[in-house]
Amino acid sequence: MSFLVLKNICKRYGPVTAVEDFNLEVEKGEFISLLGPSGCGKTTTLQMIAGFEEPTEGSISVDGRDMTSVEPNARDIGIVFQSYALFPHMTVAENVGFGLEMRNVPKQERLQRVAETLDLVHLGDFVDRFPKALSGGQRQRVALARAIVIKPQLLLLDEPLSALDAKIRESMQIELRNIQNTVGVTTILVTHDQAEAMAMSDRIAVMNNARLAQLGAPFEIYEKPGDSFTSNFLGSTNMFEGKVTRVSDGNLSISCAGFELSISGQAETGETVSLGIRPEKIALVEAGEGLLNATVSTRIFLGTSWLYQIDSELGRFSVTLQNTGKNVAGEGDTVGLAWHNDAIRMLREELVA
Amino acid sequence: MNRLLPPYLLNGPALVLFATMMAVPLIMTFMLSFNSFEFYGGIKSDFGWHNYYEVVSDNYFHKIFARTYGIAIVVTLFSAIIGVPEAYILYRMGSTWRSLCLLAILGPLLISVIVRTLGWALLIGSKGVINEALIGIGLIETPIKMMFTTTGIVVALVHVLVPFMVLSVWTTLQKLDPLVERAALSLGASQFTVLRRVVLPQVMPGVLAGSLIVFALTASAFATPAILGGRRLKVVATTAYDEYLNTLNWPLGAAIAVVLLVANVIVITAYNRYVERKYAAVFD
Numbered sequence: 001m002s003f004l005v006l007k008n009i010c011k012r013y014g015p016v017t018a019v020e021d022f023n024l025e026v027e028k029g030e031f032i033s034l035l036g037p038s039g040c041g042k043t044t045t046l047q048m049i050a051g052f053e054e055p056t057e058g059s060i061s062v063d064g065r066d067m068t069s070v071e072p073n074a075r076d077i078g079i080v081f082q083s084y085a086l087f088p089h090m091t092v093a094e095n096v097g098f099g100l101e102m103r104n105v106p107k108q109e110r111l112q113r114v115a116e117t118l119d120l121v122h123l124g125d126f127v128d129r130f131p132k133a134l135s136g137g138q139r140q141r142v143a144l145a146r147a148i149v150i151k152p153q154l155l156l157l158d159e160p161l162s163a164l165d166a167k168i169r170e171s172m173q174i175e176l177r178n179i180q181n182t183v184g185v186t187t188i189l190v191t192h193d194q195a196e197a198m199a200m201s202d203r204i205a206v207m208n209n210a211r212l213a214q215l216g217a218p219f220e221i222y223e224k225p226g227d228s229f230t231s232n233f234l235g236s237t238n239m240f241e242g243k244v245t246r247v248s249d250g251n252l253s254i255s256c257a258g259f260e261l262s263i264s265g266q267a268e269t270g271e272t273v274s275l276g277i278r279p280e281k282i283a284l285v286e287a288g289e290g291l292l293n294a295t296v297s298t299r300i301f302l303g304t305s306w307l308y309q310i311d312s313e314l315g316r317f318s319v320t321l322q323n324t325g326k327n328v329a330g331e332g333d334t335v336g337l338a339w340h341n342d343a344i345r346m347l348r349e350e351l352v353a
Numbered sequence: 354m355n356r357l358l359p360p361y362l363l364n365g366p367a368l369v370l371f372a373t374m375m376a377v378p379l380i381m382t383f384m385l386s387f388n389s390f391e392f393y394g395g396i397k398s399d400f401g402w403h404n405y406y407e408v409v410s411d412n413y414f415h416k417i418f419a420r421t422y423g424i425a426i427v428v429t430l431f432s433a434i435i436g437v438p439e440a441y442i443l444y445r446m447g448s449t450w451r452s453l454c455l456l457a458i459l460g461p462l463l464i465s466v467i468v469r470t471l472g473w474a475l476l477i478g479s480k481g482v483i484n485e486a487l488i489g490i491g492l493i494e495t496p497i498k499m500m501f502t503t504t505g506i507v508v509a510l511v512h513v514l515v516p517f518m519v520l521s522v523w524t525t526l527q528k529l530d531p532l533v534e535r536a537a538l539s540l541g542a543s544q545f546t547v548l549r550r551v552v553l554p555q556v557m558p559g560v561l562a563g564s565l566i567v568f569a570l571t572a573s574a575f576a577t578p579a580i581l582g583g584r585r586l587k588v589v590a591t592t593a594y595d596e597y598l599n600t601l602n603w604p605l606g607a608a609i610a611v612v613l614l615v616a617n618v619i620v621i622t623a624y625n626r627y628v629e630r631k632y633a634a635v636f637d
Contacts, residue, residue, distance in 0.1 A: 052535055072538045073541050075539070079536065081532045082532075085535065086533070087537070087551055088635060102541035130635050146540070150541070
């Protein structure tokens with residue numbers, strides 16, 4: 001049995017359903033992200049794991065013990081909140097030591113563990129400061145130290161990095177992941193930032209409209225999104241339609257405006273299907289040499305890459321090209337679009353609850 | 354035109370008003386307190402410290418000052434003991450109930466102090482509602498003396514002043530991050546520990562500010578002690594009043610008033626200093 005098991009979790013507030021039939025099994029030591037847009041139910045799910053909300057239906061168990069109705073202060077869970085929620089009237093050391101004090105850890109051991117944990121988050125020199133005198137990133141570290149010093153069964157991170165600016169956020173992602181590896185605590189991260197989820201997690205649970213849309217390793221979800229929602233939420237996707245002309249042995253021949261493609265998948269002959277391709281998987285070639293011709297409408301330089309908006313018969317395509325230092329097509333140029341058929345994904349329409 | 358002139362002109366009316374309504378009476382009271390008084394000769398406009406000497410040396414005044422500040426401290430303590438939980442309950446309420454309860458708490462402030470105090474007199478008098486009821490159900494035989502006691506004054510003043518404490522604490526509570534309580538819970542603290550170790554320390558600035566308001570208003574309270582304390586159980590404000598209007602010794606009354614003012618200012622600024630210094634490192 002898995003370490004953390006969420007079974008058929010539902011949460012309703014009157015007529016509003018916040019979480020619907022949510023199932024998740026997390027292994028010990030795993031780092032899982034709940035990823036989704038605001039209002040998708042990810043924070044509610046986290047609060048049910050923490051014990052601040054009780055599920056309307058379903059059960060939560062940790063290490064085989066049923067936790068569904070256990071009070072939050074008896075769950076042995078460390079939480080890092082978006083606002084950090086530090087105790088403003090306590091020093092850094094007092095903040096971090098609070099959980100140990102609640103567990104009646106003797107003073108000597110307490111001080112030692114506080115010092116060790118603060119070293120782990122590189123705040124050894126700040127023990128006597130008040131939160132007010134710390135920067136956002138430092139407060140973040142104190143909040144993390146406070147949550148992990150108690151050696152909790154579970155570490156819950158509620159959008160912990162969203163209040164930081166971009167540069168610090170990136171370095172904190174790496175650091176947070178390293179600390180989690182060192183401590184080995186089972187971790188659930190709630191975030192709306194797909195880059196953050198992909199950078200940090202072992203597996204990602206994509207949520208949409210109160211339901212679990214897809215669960216899997218970051219690479220797997222990115223490469224094989226189940227529906228158009230996941231595909232667009234993780235990275236961006238160019239969507240277009242095609243008509244199935246022939247079905248044989250799990251292979252489909254699909255006719256799009258002016259060209260044919262063949263991919264593997266399940267569909268009926270004559271059916272119209274939605275297809276998606278990632279911007280980085282399209283190559284620009286000389287006009288006439290690709291699958292279809294198109295006109296560059298805008299071109300933006302992003303440093304590591306170029307971002308194109310290209311108009312074709314199938315609609316507007318976004319294309320990203322690595323910046324290799326060579327000359328590239330400019331605005332107004334006619335180009336050909338080419339790709340491997342392996343890069344095409346057939347996407348179900350987004351599930352609507 | 355001088356760049357500084359318009360601000361002064363704009364402030365002018367308010368300054369004139371302030372000067373005539375506040376500064377002039379204060380200065381005149383201050384000057385009056387140095388004059389002397391004779392029972393048959395009235396007020397003489399001479400100069401001397403004798404009124405202050407009398408206030409400072411006479412045991413009669415010592416008792417009155419001690420009683421005034423004793424009442425002020427007790428009223429402040431009780432206002433905090435009642436007002437802080439009241440404010441916290443208010444803070445945790447749903448919005449509909451909160452509006453109703455806020456109205457109930459602030460309601461007394463809409464009624465004149467005199468009317469409210471006379472209401473208390475009806476309630477606690479020896480022929481008042483409480484005594485009549487207790488005698489009626491046979492719990493006591495002779496009425497309990499509550500009118501003209503310090504207890505009566507304290508009870509009525511707490512009732513009058515608790516809203517100030519509630520408002521002050523409530524304002525501070527509004528600034529709390531509710532997630533901080535959850536953080537403490539998740540770290541294993543009980544609800545009570547959360548209140549004692551996390552909520553209360555954070556609202557202390559509000560409690561201290563509220564205490565300051567309640568203390569200052571009690572120390573200079575007149576109507577409630579005058580009605581419930583009667584002519585014999587005096588506080589500083591009623592003593593000054595009696596010197597002015599009964600004995601007609603205006604200079605002595607003025608001296609008492611000045612001593613009260615100075616003592617209050619010293620207590621309040623010292624206290625404020627202490628609070629600000631204590632919390633400068635912690636709160637914005």
